[in-house]
Amino acid sequence: MHFEGTVLVEVDGNVVTPHWRGRVPRLPSFDTRSVDSDTPIESVIEEWLERYGRQWVNEFTGSNNKVNCPDGTLVPGDIDPGVPTTATPDIWYCKITGETCPIQALIPTDDEAAFINGCNVENAAEELDRPPKRYKKDLFQAVCSGKFTGEHHMMGREGCWRCQQKRDREDLHDPWALTELYSHLEEETMERKIAFRQAGLESWVGHPICAECFLELPDSFPDIEFSEWGVDFDRYRTVPYRLDFD
Ligand SMILES: [Zn+2]
Numbered sequence: 001m002h003f004e005g006t007v008l009v010e011v012d013g014n015v016v017t018p019h020w021r022g023r024v025p026r027l028p029s030f031d032t033r034s035v036d037s038d039t040p041i042e043s044v045i046e047e048w049l050e051r052y053g054r055q056w057v058n059e060f061t062g063s064n065n066k067v068n069c070p071d072g073t074l075v076p077g078d079i080d081p082g083v084p085t086t087a088t089p090d091i092w093y094c095k096i097t098g099e100t101c102p103i104q105a106l107i108p109t110d111d112e113a114a115f116i117n118g119c120n121v122e123n124a125a126e127e128l129d130r131p132p133k134r135y136k137k138d139l140f141q142a143v144c145s146g147k148f149t150g151e152h153h154m155m156g157r158e159g160c161w162r163c164q165q166k167r168d169r170e171d172l173h174d175p176w177a178l179t180e181l182y183s184h185l186e187e188e189t190m191e192r193k194i195a196f197r198q199a200g201l202e203s204w205v206g207h208p209i210c211a212e213c214f215l216e217l218p219d220s221f222p223d224i225e226f227s228e229w230g231v232d233f234d235r236y237r238t239v240p241y242r243l244d245f246d
Pocket residue numbers: 160161162163164209210211212213214
């Protein structure tokens with residue numbers, strides 16, 4: 001298995017500031033002149049993710065014997081992708097029942113009974129192609145055999161609102177591959193809020209957005225002059241990363 005994507009950084013002369021949303025300790029700003037490498041930005045990010053990213057992945061795949069359920073989703077059922085959800089990123093829903101998942105989409109691979117009792121998929125039995133208990137047993141087997149231990153279903157990964165609007169697919173990003181527009185803006189002004197609201201962007205400023213969609217914002221919202229609100233897109237770039245696991 002491997003994890004890959006891009007991290008957003010802001011470059012001001014020699015000073016580089018990575019941007020991502022909490023969860024995994026954020027790499028502080030650094031001066032590229034103090035880094036002994038031909039590609040200083042890439043190597044500093046790689047080193048940091050080798051340590052903290054790897055630790056985060058191990059925490060969710062290793063010791064606690066829990067695997068994220070392939071039927072889990074961060075997006076509640078029957079939601080219009082054009083409208084922000086009120087869901088916090090920590091709440092997992094079930095794609096089948098459309099309700100909050102009682103076990104938060106975490107399957108304990110060492111305790112089948114706990115999973116069978118905890119999962120409430122029978123609430124939507126009519127959606128299944130076999131009896132709910134059979135469905136759960138099959139799912140448990142599939143998860144234990146490693147079929148779903150892949151990279152896409154892990155606690156702490158979140159979707160990007162812009163990817164979802166573009167309807168790419170339900171793509172979850174690593175914590176260090178997401179930022180939020182809010183943290184890049186200058187202090188709050190009414191004019192800013194009005195301009196953003198008119199462009200349909202205001203309700204999204206605090207939601208996770210991936211590094212690539214972030215860089216596309218000026219094209220996606222041409223009516224907004226972002227530099228007026230303190231965001232100079234020329235200073236940002238994405239840095240690719242890849243973390244390999246055995
Ligand atoms: Zn995106």
